Amino acid sequence: MLKTFSLGGVHPEENKFSAGKKIEVLPVPEQVSVPIAQHIGAPSEPVVKKGDEVKVGQLIAKSTGFVSANIHSPVSGKVLKIDDILDASGYKRKAIIINVEGDEWDETINRSDKLITEISLSPEEIVKKIGEAGIVGLGGATFPAHVKLSVPPGKKCDILILNAVECEPYLTADHQLMMQKGEEIMVGTQILMTALGVDKAVIGIENNKPDAIAHMSELAKKYNGITVESLKVQYPQGGEKQLIDACIKRQVPSGKLPIEVGAVVQNVGTTYAVYEAIQKNKPLFERVVTVTGKSVTKPSNFMTRVGTPISQLIEAAGGLPEDTGKVIGGGPMMGKALTSIDVPVTKGSSGILIMPEKIATRKPIENCIRCSKCVSVCPMGLSPYLLMTVSDKAIWDRAEEEKIMDCIECGSCSFTCPASRPLLDYIRLGKGKVGQIMRSRTK
Amino acid sequence: MNTLTVSPSPHVHSGDSVKKNMYGVILALLPALAASLYYFGLGALIVTLAAVISCVFFEWAIQKFLLKTQPSIIDGSAALTGLLLAFNLPTNMPIWIIIIGSLVAIGIGKMSFGGLGNNIFNPALVGRVFLLISFPVQMTSWPEQSKNLTSYLDATTGATPLSIMKEGLANGESVSTLMSKIPSVTELFVGNMGGSAGEIAAVALLVGLIFMLIRKIITWHIPVSVIGTIFVFSGLMHLANPEAYAGPLFHILTGGVMLGAIFMATDYVSSPMSKKGMIIFGIGIGFITVIIRVFGAYPEGVSFAILIMNGFVPLIDKYIKPKRFGEVVKTAGK
Ligand code: SF4
Ligand code: SF4
Numbered sequence: 024m025l026k027t028f029s030l031g032g033v034h035p036e037e038n039k040f041s042a043g044k045k046i047e048v049l050p051v052p053e054q055v056s057v058p059i060a061q062h063i064g065a066p067s068e069p070v071v072k073k074g075d076e077v078k079v080g081q082l083i084a085k086s087t088g089f090v091s092a093n094i095h096s097p098v099s100g101k102v103l104k105i106d107d108i109l110d111a112s113g114y115k116r117k118a119i120i121i122n123v124e125g126d127e128w129d130e131t132i133n134r135s136d137k138l139i140t141e142i143s144l145s146p147e148e149i150v151k152k153i154g155e156a157g158i159v160g161l162g163g164a165t166f167p168a169h170v171k172l173s174v175p176p177g178k179k180c181d182i183l184i185l186n187a188v189e190c191e192p193y194l195t196a197d198h199q200l201m202m203q204k205g206e207e208i209m210v211g212t213q214i215l216m217t218a219l220g221v222d223k224a225v226i227g228i229e230n231n232k233p234d235a236i237a238h239m240s241e242l243a244k245k246y247n248g249i250t251v252e253s254l255k256v257q258y259p260q261g262g263e264k265q266l267i268d269a270c271i272k273r274q275v276p277s278g279k280l281p282i283e284v285g286a287v288v289q290n291v292g293t294t295y296a297v298y299e300a301i302q303k304n305k306p307l308f309e310r311v312v313t314v315t316g317k318s319v320t321k322p323s324n325f326m327t328r329v330g331t332p333i334s335q336l337i338e339a340a341g342g343l344p345e346d347t348g349k350v351i352g353g354g355p356m357m358g359k360a361l362t363s364i365d366v367p368v369t370k371g372s373s374g375i376l377i378m379p380e381k382i383a384t385r386k387p388i389e390n391c392i393r394c395s396k397c398v399s400v401c402p403m404g405l406s407p408y409l410l411m412t413v414s415d416k417a418i419w420d421r422a423e424e425e426k427i428m429d430c431i432e433c434g435s436c437s438f439t440c441p442a443s444r445p446l447l448d449y450i451r452l453g454k455g456k457v458g459q460i461m462r463s464r465t466k
Numbered sequence: 467m468n469t470l471t472v473s474p475s476p477h478v479h480s481g482d483s484v485k486k487n488m489y490g491v492i493l494a495l496l497p498a499l500a501a502s503l504y505y506f507g508l509g510a511l512i513v514t515l516a517a518v519i520s521c522v523f524f525e526w527a528i529q530k531f532l533l534k535t536q537p538s539i540i541d542g543s544a545a546l547t548g549l550l551l552a553f554n555l556p557t558n559m560p561i562w563i564i565i566i567g568s569l570v571a572i573g574i575g576k577m578s579f580g581g582l583g584n585n586i587f588n589p590a591l592v593g594r595v596f597l598l599i600s601f602p603v604q605m606t607s608w609p610e611q612s613k614n615l616t617s618y619l620d621a622t623t624g625a626t627p628l629s630i631m632k633e634g635l636a637n638g639e640s641v642s643t644l645m646s647k648i649p650s651v652t653e654l655f656v657g658n659m660g661g662s663a664g665e666i667a668a669v670a671l672l673v674g675l676i677f678m679l680i681r682k683i684i685t686w687h688i689p690v691s692v693i694g695t696i697f698v699f700s701g702l703m704h705l706a707n708p709e710a711y712a713g714p715l716f717h718i719l720t721g722g723v724m725l726g727a728i729f730m731a732t733d734y735v736s737s738p739m740s741k742k743g744m745i746i747f748g749i750g751i752g753f754i755t756v757i758i759r760v761f762g763a764y765p766e767g768v769s770f771a772i773l774i775m776n777g778f779v780p781l782i783d784k785y786i787k788p789k790r791f792g793e794v795v796k797t798a799g800k
Contacts (some may be wrong), residue, residue: 030791035478113472192478264791276792349471360472382478383471389484389541390583394734396482399685399741404790406739426790434476441482442583448474 025230025255028265029274031402032257033435035356037231041195041315041322046203048326049339051126055098055330057083058110058118061369062159063166064090069119075102080129080306083119086154092167092370093157094119097308097328099127111352111369113362121330133303140210142217142301149218149301156300157370158307161292162186162197162261163353165371168297171287172218178282183215183224184270187239187291188254190229190261191354194374196311197291199324201228201235204295205242211298212249219287222248225270226291229256258356259433263288265402277429292373312336312368316377318344327368333375334364348380356434389442397436397446403429407436407446414453419460422453428461430454484582487734488542490683494674495549495729501657501667502553507615509557510663514549516561520568521548528577543582547571550590553664553725554769555597556608558621563601567593587776588733591769598769608660626660627720631712632765640709645716654719665725668718675728684732687744692727693718695752703760711760723755726768736776743779743786750775 060066067084077083077096084094100123107115128134144152154169174180185208189197201208212224226243228236230253240251252270259265264275266288273284281288289297292310299305308329315322320341327336333350337343343350343364351358352366353373397407405426413422427450436446502510525544529537539545551571555564571593579585598605606629609621625633627648634644649659657667665671678684701714717723722730731737731751738747751771758767 030789033480035480268791274792277790279792347470349473349477351475351477355478356476358475358477360470360474360477362470362472364470376477378477380471385473386479386483390581392484392487392543392583392734393737393739394487395737395739395744398739398788401788402791404788404793406788408739429791432475438476438478439480439482441484441487443479443483445474447476451474 025253026269027255027257028260028268028402030404031400031435032259033400033438034256035192035258035438037256038193038317039195039198039231040193040319041313041324042198044195044199044322044324046199046311046324046326047339049328049331049336051098051123051328052331052335053123054103054120055123055328056108056118056120056332056367057094057097057330058108058116058367058369059084059094060116061094061165061329061371062092063164064088064092066117067091067094069105071102071119073102073104076100077102077121078127078129080132080308082306086157090167090170092159093155093306095157095306095308096121097330098123100124109363109366111359111361111366111372113359118367132305138206138210139302142210142214144301146218146220149214153218153297153300156296156306158293158296158300159370160290161296161310161370161373162290163357163371163373168289168293171289172215174219174282174287179285180219180282180287181221181223181285182271183212183219183221184267184286184288185212185224185226185291185294186261186263186266186288187226187228187235188260188266189232190258191356191358191373193315193376194313194354195315196313196324196373198232198235200292200295200311201239205238207298208239208291208294209242209246209249210302211294213246214297214301215289215294216248224249226251227254227260227266227270228252229254229260231256259402259431259435262402262431262433264431277426307370310368310370310372312372313374314340314377315374316344316379317382318346318379319377320344329369330367332365332367333361333372336368336375337364337377344377344379346379346381347377348383349378351376351378356438357432385445386443388444391442391444394441396439396441400435400439402433402435403431405430407450408444410453411444411446411449414449414456417456419453419457423457423461427453427457484541484543487683488546490678490681491729492542492546492549494677494683495553495664497670497673498553498664498667498725499549501670502557502663505611505657505666506557506609506663507617509609509618509621512561512618513555513557513559513564513663514552516564517552517555517568518545518548520565521545521551521572524569524572525577528573529581533577538582541582544572547576547589550729551593553729554590554594554662554722556605557663558607558609558619558623559604560619563597563604566600567597570596583735585735586779587773588730588736591730591773594769595773608662610660611658611666624660626765627654627716628759628765631716632759635710641712642709645712651715651719654716659720661720662722665722668724671724671728678728685741685744687741688732688737688748689727691745691748692731692751693723695749696723696755699753699756703756717756717759721759721766722768726751726772730768731772731775736779738779738782738786740783740786740788742788743782746782746786747775747779750778
């Protein structure tokens, strides 16, 4: 039997319309808006000012702490201004706006396609360089990659796990990247293994991508210590804790990080970016973005510069359909509904999903019928119906006792509830409150 | 461009609904209804219609005139309560008693707690037990199956296997002589015996169970633990003294065990939320059922057992939690 994680899980319609679509390089736009907060952690600090000339790959905003990330210019041209713009979060936030002139790259970037397999840097140098290149988790979490690679003292990592499950319905960016850049991902994996000092890596792929499993397994033969694990399709397998459980049967305890069980997880897209940073000296300023949806005429995977307005990607995929009701940054389970299609692509943009009005609206809420389906599907073994009730009634100590902070916000509970109860909406609210209370206690 | 909808994730829904689940259970009850019509004919038809119509009517009337809320009879839960109530009644039950039973089931069993989702006890069983206490004679005289296809109130009545067993044992007869007076196991399995409208045909109820499992309306935990417990517990007693205690197959195939385990104990609202809790709940029901049957005054014990365990559900849910991720701590390989 195929492996998967042990508790709960759902299987939403996959709808991978853009599967098998070759990655198209999207033309460089006329203007980009590069937000300075595109990652988890402290926003970066701009190091350019209005009127400055920049090249592709040049540092334009500096990391402001350990958990923060550098930002590089995705284009060449002139800085128009640094101003607040509406970003994918729905808030106005600071961004560097650049008018594009030509496409002149920083000379130190190796632009050839030739595969470089030999790794010449030491583990410390690799981690440092990954940090400099501004690489963050490209699966959508946007957690700075160098932080995860810096194993805290007293802990030991013995295995690297590559997240290639792409468990969100609709999205295909990682899938396509594996098909086209499999070899580079293998080298990237070896680089990460070197950085962590481990001799084992597992690439977890769900078996709805048999071509990727075959391709990556074939490639893995040439690389020592890398194996491919074919996993049963089950959402949210891409959750770090779920993926570790699925691949190596270790469960990360409540409130702890994967390193607790000796594992570090990186996404395949991130691994590709690591390859480019280390072997080609190319910082992270472009990524693959899936543009898809039931009514989209040309579902596609685009190689896109950060800062490109998503309206341009939608245009390239055949334009915004008539019946559009919602535009989502990311997948349908965990993505964020966008307030406008003028927001820019960021490092965390795995996809743009356009939903017809019909499915974009929620059904009316009914009484909880205590069917226990939300309990059965919760991958963390929580009782979502109860968490919703205690959050609604503001019984925070009870919410904490019931492990509300363990919730990974996968949405399986709300997805399943026959009474269409907005379980996760309430749980999120509860998490915010309980988190605050817990922090104030440690102070 | 029209304005974009902005709402928190998830942005998709499984499409499951309260209605789908309720009608799913009703569909799962149809084989048993067919068996009931086959064995009891006209009486089964009248009793079923009377219970379903009055339950739906009372729910509608209470919501409309007493609570002044939007009636929700469309969700199918009232019809389901009616169907389950009917299945627990003899098929020669006068309509006026059924109406009282329906009023109690919906009014007291369900609405007085706050409607669907809030009732502690299974409403159909509240109705049934109320009738059993108030109208013991009518509730314990069952028409003989297959002889009464065109009769209703005038049906000839006879004993059920459970009552034959109970009275026989009380009169000092042995299990082996009594077994010769009741239908064979195969006949019990297909439902050829006296009993309440919907409880007789184990085979039809099991078809319903399989349907509900496939459609993921319920999980196996409650039915299996109820039936398993009754089987094991009565089996042990039978082994200890085969002449004083009837065998396990007799116990699970007679009375309301199948109907109770598959359709009554699995009622969402009045059963536990965690898998472990469901198993404890099921074992409790099985245990109490056998105790009542063997040592109690009633030949039948499933309804009481379920109601008693319904009362424990809040406690079970409080102390028995689902298995949490990361509880079994495993550390790095080396
Ligand atoms: S969103 Fe949270 S509570 Fe709901 S299923 Fe996922 S982990 Fe469980
Ligand atoms: S899935 Fe919905 S209806 Fe069922 S128990 Fe959970 S909250 Fe209640």
